[in-house]
Amino acid sequence: MSQVISEVLAKYNYWIYITLMMIGLYAMITKNNLVKKIVGMNIFQTAIILYYVSIGSKKGGTIPIIEHGHGAGTHAARAAEYINPLPHVLMLTAIVVSVATLGVALALAIKIYNRYQTLEEDEILSQIRGK
């Protein structure tokens, strides 16, 4: 029993991100409204970002900024004391890029609305087929 609990405690963060990711995927697959699809895409991206950040964590580690006060520079930094900086670097750029892609997606949605006067996918498809 205690083994099961320790397994849950060690992995539940991944399960939360998978749940979040599946909510985003469900919105992208089944929602009819294009803006809801874009929101689903953003939820999906957030799940990936959280997943990467949690990969970077280390038990007993602090933020990856080397201490450099008076006399602190004399001893070398030990990797076990600081959390992994690499996922943070990747996600730092990914967050800004996700905002930029959100802007492009919304711009496309505006263009589609101007052309078809609707954002519902089935109405747009019927208009395309009707012509």
Place this chain on the structure above:
Amino acid sequence: MKKIGLLIVILTGVFLIYATADFPRWGDPASPASTHVSPRYIEKSMEETEVPNVVTSVLADYRGYDTMFETTVIFAAGVACFILLRIPGSGGPEERLYRHVPTGITIRVKDARNVPSRLAQFERIDTLWVPHDLIIKTACRILIPFIQLFALYVIAHGHHSPGGGFQGGVILGASIIVMAMSHDLRASIERMGEKVNALLCAAGVFIYAGTGALCLSMGRNFLDYAALAPLLHCDPVMARSYGIFMVEIGVGIAVMATMIRIYDNVSSAGKYDEGL
């Protein structure tokens, strides 16, 4: 369709949760992600670049190419928004609302193309958003300089504390966007014009790539900031620190300009006239 979608999503979720059995435990210091290249970054960052914030040194130096092309992606997204939405030469909507400032009476002018936006006793207001909110306007006017000061601090202090070009650039862009939201879009475009913004957007990427090219012309690899040492009159390790700072400034300018550009284009649907 909904049932098939739900089935696909649940199946994918179950498979992914099943796969987590092979994942490292949360916070495991010996996990594969933390054992190969990341210890080297942490242990050598101070020695090789003089930058205590490992995230900054990895971002701009060890993985400089990656960041340069991320900046290019952001620039491309801004250009894509512009190409998709911007309608050149359109004079805005024909119908405009003007508020008589002393009395607060709003008048609607049909075909207002020849009426100037600024009149002695009238101010132009958006057709969709009419209420006049003095508290929000005043609060934002007081806050915006401090937001910008903080953004510059975040960019400049990225070597020693959490921060850097991306974060500072976003805050700087947000200060202009707050201006556009609290007043109106025209007030923010008066202060941050479209052409200036487009120029800054490209200039940020140019500063980044130009720093790399400068290193190349000094006889080292592209983005190897140690080559800048003779120009900056310091040792190669310190030159890396300054090189990272130059690159961060470029990133900050590019990100700021792109955020403003995307907001201006999307909120006004490319007309640059009436926004949110």
